[in-house]
Amino acid sequence: KQEVTQIPAALSVPEGENLVLNCSFTDSAIYNLQWFRQDPGKGLTSLLLIQSSQREQTSGRLNASLDKSSGRSTLYIAASQPGDSATYLCAVALIQGAQKLVFGQGTRLTINP
Amino acid sequence: DARVTQTPRHKVTEMGQEVTMRCQPILGHNTVFWYRQTMMQGLELLAYFRNRAPLDDSGMPKDRFSAEMPDATLATLKIQPSEPRDSAVYFCASGLVTYEQYFGPGTRLTVT
Numbered sequence: 001k002q003e004v005t006q007i008p009a010a011l012s013v014p015e016g017e018n019l020v021l022n023c024s025f026t027d028s029a030i031y032n033l034q035w036f037r038q039d040p041g042k043g044l045t046s047l048l049l050i051q052s053s054q055r056e057q058t059s060g061r062l063n064a065s066l067d068k069s070s071g072r073s074t075l076y077i078a079a080s081q082p083g084d085s086a087t088y089l090c091a092v093a094l095i096q097g098a099q100k101l102v103f104g105q106g107t108r109l110t111i112n113p
Numbered sequence: 114d115a116r117v118t119q120t121p122r123h124k125v126t127e128m129g130q131e132v133t134m135r136c137q138p139i140l141g142h143n144t145v146f147w148y149r150q151t152m153m154q155g156l157e158l159l160a161y162f163r164n165r166a167p168l169d170d171s172g173m174p175k176d177r178f179s180a181e182m183p184d185a186t187l188a189t190l191k192i193q194p195s196e197p198r199d200s201a202v203y204f205c206a207s208g209l210v211t212y213e214q215y216f217g218p219g220t221r222l223t224v225t
Binding site: 034036042043044045046049089091100101102103104105106 | 146148155156158161169204206212213214215216217218219
């Protein structure tokens with residue numbers, strides 16, 4: 001059974017810092033990995049999707065990497081801003097089961113002005 | 114700006130009542146998912162459809178939950194009878210094979 005773990009569960013940093021969020025998964029047989037952002041009381045916003053054949057994806061200040069063989073992904077946020085405060089979730093899409101997403105519990109990020 | 118829409122956004126009901134949640138997927142997306150989010154369990158997949166056909170509903174309590182896609186523009190999730198433990202946020206998502214899933218804003222259900 002695929003399990004997804006995100007460490008740390010919560011992170012608080014001062015504005016302007018670069019930071020890394022971690023995601024690990026137990027089964028490397030995945031279609032893709034997706035990073036989401038969730039603001040309190042809101043839905044999920046897709047940030048980046050990395051296909052299983054890719055190593056990384058970039059969007060603005062965000063960079064996500066994927067090491068499928070070791071079952072790890074990282075989300076790098078450069079020059080953090082208070083508006084980046086949210087919960088970040090990673091999810092893997094399973095090959096077995098037509099892309100069912102299995103989510104981690106998320107990292108709650110707070111950027112202090 | 115294409116979005117997944119969900120109705121209602123909030124629902125408060127009494128135990129034993131029927132609850133129906135609706136989702137309009139993004140036009141052209143052929144896969145629709147229903148998820149439930151709680152503080153204790155996080156996000157869990159309940160059921161999903163491809164080209165309107167149910168592929169997997171193993172995440173749903175079969176005795177009380179049902180999911181359907183009457184047409185390509187509407188997905189429904191029904192709970193009958195509802196119980197307090199069903200209180201959660203229910204999300205619908207849609208997508209295309211191998212690509213991103215796009216989530217709706219969710220329906221916050223409270224069963225008293």
